[in-house]
Amino acid sequence: MGRLVPAVARAFDILELFLQGDGTLSAPEITRRLGLPRTTAHELVITLTARNYLAPVPGQSGRYRLGVRAYQLGSRYAEQLDLSAEGHQVAREVADTCGETVHVAVLEDADVIYIAKVDSSHAVRMVSAAGRRLPAHCTAVGKMLLATLPLDELDERLEERELLAMTPRSLTDPDELRAALAEIRILGVAVEQQESNPDVSCVAAPVRDRSGRVVAALSVSVPVHRWSEDRENELTALAVKGAGELSARLGHRQAP
Numbered sequence: 001m002g003r004l005v006p007a008v009a010r011a012f013d014i015l016e017l018f019l020q021g022d023g024t025l026s027a028p029e030i031t032r033r034l035g036l037p038r039t040t041a042h043e044l045v046i047t048l049t050a051r052n053y054l055a056p057v058p059g060q061s062g063r064y065r066l067g068v069r070a071y072q073l074g075s076r077y078a079e080q081l082d083l084s085a086e087g088h089q090v091a092r093e094v095a096d097t098c099g100e101t102v103h104v105a106v107l108e109d110a111d112v113i114y115i116a117k118v119d120s121s122h123a124v125r126m127v128s129a130a131g132r133r134l135p136a137h138c139t140a141v142g143k144m145l146l147a148t149l150p151l152d153e154l155d156e157r158l159e160e161r162e163l164l165a166m167t168p169r170s171l172t173d174p175d176e177l178r179a180a181l182a183e184i185r186i187l188g189v190a191v192e193q194q195e196s197n198p199d200v201s202c203v204a205a206p207v208r209d210r211s212g213r214v215v216a217a218l219s220v221s222v223p224v225h226r227w228s229e230d231r232e233n234e235l236t237a238l239a240v241k242g243a244g245e246l247s248a249r250l251g252h253r254q255a256p
Contacts, residue, residue, distance in 0.1 A: 010036065011044050015053060015070065024057050024065045083216060086249045087116035087207075094220065094242040095120070098235060101221045104207070104246070107145040110161040112136045115216070137177050138166045140192035140204035141217035146177075147184040148206060148214040154181070167198045189236055190217075194224060201227045203236045205243035210251030218243040 013034055017025055025033075031041040045064065048054040055067035087104035095102040095118040104116040111133045136142025146154060163172040171177045184190045193201045204219035220235040220242075244254070 007044070010034070010040070011048060014041075014044055014048065015066070018066050024060065024063045026062050026064070083250065084115040087216065087218070087246055088118065090242050090246040090249065091116050091118040091218065093245070094118075094218070094238055098220060098238050100226075100235065102242070103141060103219045103221065104216055105139075105141040105145070105219070106216045107136060107142070108133075110136050110157045112139055112142040112145065112217075134196055135161075135164060135166065137163050138170045138192070138196040139219075140190045140202035141219045143181060143184055143192065144190035144204040144206055144217040145214065147181040147190065154178075166196045167194055169193065169198075170195045189240060191232065191236075193227075199224055201232075203232060203239050205236075205239040207243045207250070208247040208252040210253075212252060215250070216246070218246060
C-alpha cells in the first residue's frame with residue numbers, strides 16, 4: 001500500500017463525523033473533535049462545501065450538514081447493492097437450470113470482483129466466493145468486461161498492470177490479450193479455458209444497465225471433465241440469456 005495523503009484522510013474524517021448525532025456540525029466542533037488546527041479545519045470545510053460534499057444548514061449560521069454530492073455517491077453505492085441482489089437472483093435461476101456454478105462480477109481497475117455466486121448442484125464444485133478479486137485477463141468475466149472498454153482506457157489499464165499467469169494457459173502477452181478481446185467484441189461472449197484454474201472452464205456474457213452501459217458480466221463455470229463443445233454451446237446460450245435477464249432487471253431495453 002502506498003502512502004496515505006493526510007489532507008484527504010482528514011477530509012474523510014470530517015465527512016464521517018456527520019454520521020453521528022443529528023448530522024449537523026459547526027467548524028469549531030469539527031476542530032475540537034478531530035484535534036485539528038483551526039485554520040486546517042476551516043480550509044477543509046470550505047473546500048468540502050465548495051465541492052457540495054457539505055452544505056450550510058438553513059437558518060443555523062455556521063453549521064453544516066452533508067451535501068448533495070455525498071447523497072449522489074451513496075445513491076451510486078445503492079445501485080451497486082441492487083446489482084448484487086438482482087445478480088444473485090438471476091444467478092440462482094441460471095444455476096438451477098444448468099446445475100453449474102454461476103458468478104456475477106464487476107470490473108475494478110484491472111481486476112474483477114465477484115459480487116454474486118451460486119454453487120453447482122454437483123458434488124465437484126468450484127472453490128470461489130463472492131467478494132473474491134482475480135486478475136481480469138485470466139477470467140471469462142474479466143475478459144468480457146475488458147473487451148467493452150474504450151480502446152484508450154483499455155490501453156491505460158493494461159499499461160499499468162503486469163499480466164501475471166494464474167495457470168500455464170493464462171494470457172500474459174498484451175498483444176495476444178488484445179487480439180482475444182477483439183474477437184470477444186465480435187462474438188459478444190467470452191470463453192476461458194483453464195486460464196484462472198487448471199480444472200475449470202467458463203463462459204461469460206455482458207450485463208447492461210438502463211443506459212446500455214456494460215456494468216457487470218455473468219459467467220457459468222464448469223469443471224473440465226464436464227466441458228465439451230456441445231456443453232459450451234449450451235452454457236453460452238444460458239449465460240447470454242441470464243445476462244439479458246439481469247440487464248432487463250436493471251432497466252435495460254433491448255433494441256428491436
